[in-house]
Amino acid sequence: MITCIINSITALGRFGIDTLQELGKAGTLLFRVVFRLPDVRKGFPLVMQQVYAEGVLSLLIIIVSGVFIGMVVALQGYHTLVKFGAAQQLGPLVALSVTRELGPVVTALLFAGRAGSAITAEIGLMKATDQLSSMEMMAVDPLQRVISPRLWGGFISMPLLTIIFNLVAIYGAYLVGVKWLGLDAGAFWSNMQSSVDFHSDVMNGIIKSVVFGLVVIWISVYQGYETAPTSAGIAGATTRTVVYSSLAILGLDFVLTAMMIGGW
Amino acid sequence: MLSQRTIDTFVGLFLLAAIGALLVLAFKVSGLTSFFKPAGYVVTAQFDDIGQLKVRSPVKMGGVLIGEISSISLDPTSFKAVVTLNIDKKFDAIPDDSSITILTAGLLGDNYVAITPMYSQTYLKQGSNIQDTHSAMILEKLIGQLIYKLGNSGATPAATTTTTTTDATNKVGAKHE
């Protein structure tokens, strides 16, 4: 009985120490990558390639999700607001929910699922097939060549994707609210304009997306780099990327919202 | 892997799309009328109580936005709130005996400042001070007054209450368009 308790405590302690070690390794990786900026001439095309692979190729899922989310929020919002005679407030409802919360969070979650897992798998596979080792033995730093461009690519793509998501969602809401449910277009837009403040709503949402982008990419890159070079290892790493990223996004969202609501 | 030029083109388009979206978000969704603070002149006013007024709260005249509050501080000698307003240079013909009141947008909205023009031939300019100020109406004080008057009077409770309440409704009544 006593040994059982002691064992559990030991296991917990080991878990804690392991987690700290992982966090330390992840931090060291981030530090080494960020402070070893890719050589601008050679690195710029690499970063562009990654922005393409992560950002441009994610556009489809972002746009489709954005339209549908906008439409659903408008539909649900309308049916609730109409009971209070406040259907005119649909514009602000959608715009504020999207720019403040849904935009950054949903985009980040989708990004983690699509681009984040792809990066983890790619880097993990490169590690498993000795491509990273070959690079090292050829005196090329894989952190600079492979990891750093992906980090910057994600960092740049995330806010851009969020902005596009926001717009597309609001447009979807417009389609449902005005074209389908028959609200007055003028009222829709002007109410929205007077409720949405560029700095505290739109820009704060974009700041959130920058933070989320960094966290998602960091986790993806770290998981890929540290994975065991087997197929089971890579599978586990991609799953961990999506799970940890999602948890981190939602946790950080709360923290950032709390900071922002009080007024910067 | 596509050629570098194709990739660069797509990334460029992506960036353009995002910038375009940002502009639309800025102007059509959030009603940003100008990114930079319009050139304006600074005017001050002192209030007994500013209620919920905040920095960047709007300054309106006849319901139209003409500027914003740039800072709020407390005068250490008179213990009044000193509010600095930044009024758009376009509105340079506001009589300097105009009155300024702190109103609430809607019944439960944020506070804002309204300037009611008067008849003077001289106008407000950089550094002017608006003399005729009406502080924010604090609901609790009003209710307190009401209760006091009701409790106090045998005399004319109806008339007093009506005046007080009409006073109150007038102040609150400025609906936000």
Place this chain on the structure above:
Amino acid sequence: MNNLVEINNLHFLRNNRPIFQGVDIMIPRGKVTAIMGPSGTGKTTLLRLIGAQLQPSQGQILVAGENIHLLSRHALYQLRKQMGMLFQTGGLFTHLNVFENVAFPLREHTKLSDAMIQTLVLTRLEMVGLRGAHLLMPSELSGGMARRVALARAIALDPQLIMYDEPFSGQDPISMGVLVKLIRTLNDALGLTSIIVSHDVAETLDIADYVYVIANGKVIGQGTPEAIRGENTGQLKQFLEGLPDGPVPFHYPANSLDHDLLEGAIS
């Protein structure tokens, strides 16, 4: 200097398990040296130690007279340009075609013009017999061909030292023959020093000038191929002749047979 690589009293631990416990190996210049041993003895680890991807817990490794683990990052990278390594899986970059793979080190470390690079790449591919395949993607190559391309890439910068990690494993007889020929010919034609890590006894003894056999973290035999073939003691003999039982036991440690079969539930 006679020895390009000198390994002195090497100790290495992985997860607190001793991999090497006092290993001394000399790699003479211009010769093909083989390092053999049973699976899991850490032969690949040895190559990584020589390439300074890993740090020894004790002992030193000298390459061209320099203690590589004391070098600065910059000096180490300069040294690595003089080393080529052929990984077991080839290690080709999957997003580049054959030509670009071989051109990679040239593009990274030299400022040669495209025309020069093209010449160099094609000559390297010609040496390994794959000049015609220069536009294929790695996924379109067979295992043997991929290794040959990796070899071409490893010699792209004219290194002094080449390390082969299990070059013969899993190859059909023809590919094996090709690789054997290539390793020996390149070594002699280009004046390279080659280290082959393998457990293919027959092929390795065919082309090596000197052989080390490692087991249980120590060198259990060394010498010229003829001398090694003559060994008839213990673990060395078992390894060389492929005997299933001997100092390396057939049975994994277990309870007695009676115990497991007759005692009911196995513990």
